[in-house]
Amino acid sequence: MTSTLTPSAEPRPAASPTPPAQPDTGRSEFRRKLSRFDVKYSPYFYVAPFFILFGLVGLFPLVYTFVVSLNDWNLLTGPGDWVGFENFATELASPLFWNSLFNTFSIFLLSAVPQLVAAVVIAAVLDQNLRAKTFWRLSVILPYIVTPVAVTLIFSNVFGEQYGLVNNILTTLGLDPVMWKTETFPSHVAIATMVNWRWTGYNALILLAAMQAVPRDVHESAALDGAGAVRRFFAITIPSIRPTLVFVIITATIGGLQIFTEPKLFNAASSVPGGPQRQYQTTVLYLWDLAFNRQEFGRASAVAWMLFVIIVAFGLLNFWFSRRIASSEARVSKRRTRRRLEGYRAVPGAVPGSGAALPEPTDPADRLDPDPTAAPYDEEPRA
């Protein structure tokens, strides 16, 4: 805390206006030193509060989780015996741990994949020249302001097995009601629906921002060359929003693998968090159950660390994968440009850019070649 006060207190004397060019060398010498000190060290005072606080409440607990995971640590008895990696071994052999991982990934995939597809489509629609565009933008993020707890309370009723909205409609239509809270797969669908409902519009706006950063004249010239809306979408829009897509995927992964509120509150009647048979007990919920219901701090910390490693690995994998796609695409596009240029040289009188003189591409893959327009966007268009 003291470090936050220091920067505002320390340079005060320099701030007071003084008559310039004082012949009093002793004082101005001191002032110069003070000013140099100010310039050199102030930045550290500005960034220090963040690093100190983040270190204390963000990084230290994470590192310390690892220490706890190496002990037989109980909430009641306090620090116990050093057991090495035994907690990790116990968890890796525990069917409940694997069950929680399966549930987490199942719910994550059911939420991330449809959500991304829907978000891209919604963004593309919002990117059209709609009337009342602010209204539509507001309307897609309306669910975002409903807190996860409220979302879960609402959807826990919507997916109620006896009188829920969905089952009422199914019964009215003459279909069998679905056991949303008892069966594994339906419960995953229900929980993924909550996540999708809240986040799709939010992600659509992020993607919309990226789409609007694509210069209009790129679209214009592609349209002049006869590219239809669908082709422009796949050849121009998608490649140029790729960095943002990666950003959205990484954020969705970090959030999705830590899902807690929705499965925790989905079925209030269940005394085991995550369903009576742990049908939708996610890993964070399992960790919670281990630590705070069963007081197994050591094992819960081992679970936390393994989940941490999984999340970081996924983030890196995403990053690496998108880099590879980008670079291999750049290679392909470079090769195509070279081939095409050779084509121009071979046909005397052909002027690059005039669409009429272009030899009709025969290879169907060449038809979708984004080249002349998309090439500049291999570099990230972001600031």
Place this chain on the structure above:
Amino acid sequence: MTATTIGAPRRSRRGRGMGLERRPGLLAYLLILAIFLGGAYPLWWSFIIGSSDKSALSSTWPPLLPGGQFWTNVAEVIDTVPFWLALGNSIIVSTVISVSVITFSTLAGYAFAKLRFRGREGLLVFVIATLAVPTQLGIIPLFMLMKQFGWTGTLGAVIVPTLVTAFGVFFMRQYLVDVIPDELIEAARVDGASMISTFWHVGVPAARPAMAILGLFTFMTAWTDYLWPLLVVPQNPTLQVALSQLQSAKYVDYSVVLAGAVLATLPLLILFVIAGKQLISGIMQGAVKG
């Protein structure tokens, strides 16, 4: 989709250049209207059930209009859980966290964006790397610490772990790096202003729009947080914790639960009406910058 595809080539042959400014077809409006209804209907339905008695839930086809029981149900919510205490707690927690995050993020973001110091690049890379670190997984030692300090049950335990965020620092840095010209800072320095007064008179005014957006999102994140408050202040709850306690009562009356859900959504709904545009631009800016 198809409507626009068919229209495109004809358009480009006729009116060159004008093509893209045309209004989209009916299909686009129908699609976006469906999205809007899908987003709004669950809320509307909650309000209907929350304003009726229990019988509404068991009727086979959902009723379309609200009943007259909303305030009765709200009174029941306030009776069942410490609603006012929870509301006050949530306001205090979210406000303190927002002020803290804005202050420290602006300071650090300004330094990273506009000041030169040894180790700047390395430290910035560290900030970016920690963006992807799931700090939530450190709850076990954090809980043990809070217990040891005797902080459990106090709002301090809720506030302290989120006093700073790496996202905030990165967000402010990205905003300030373009928005303040270096000459402005140099001019202030030449005029004899100290570093902190340059920050105060040049940095802060320029940062104000981004500070507002960062504050809005930090407030919302703090307001919606559930896991950590549930752990440290179950008896002195924030609004989300109190709301979840509605459902864990032995005998669950769903109209009361949904009335509570609607009630808890109202403050953010008001915020949405007032600051909806800022919310949109915040999300969209975070995207381009982040």
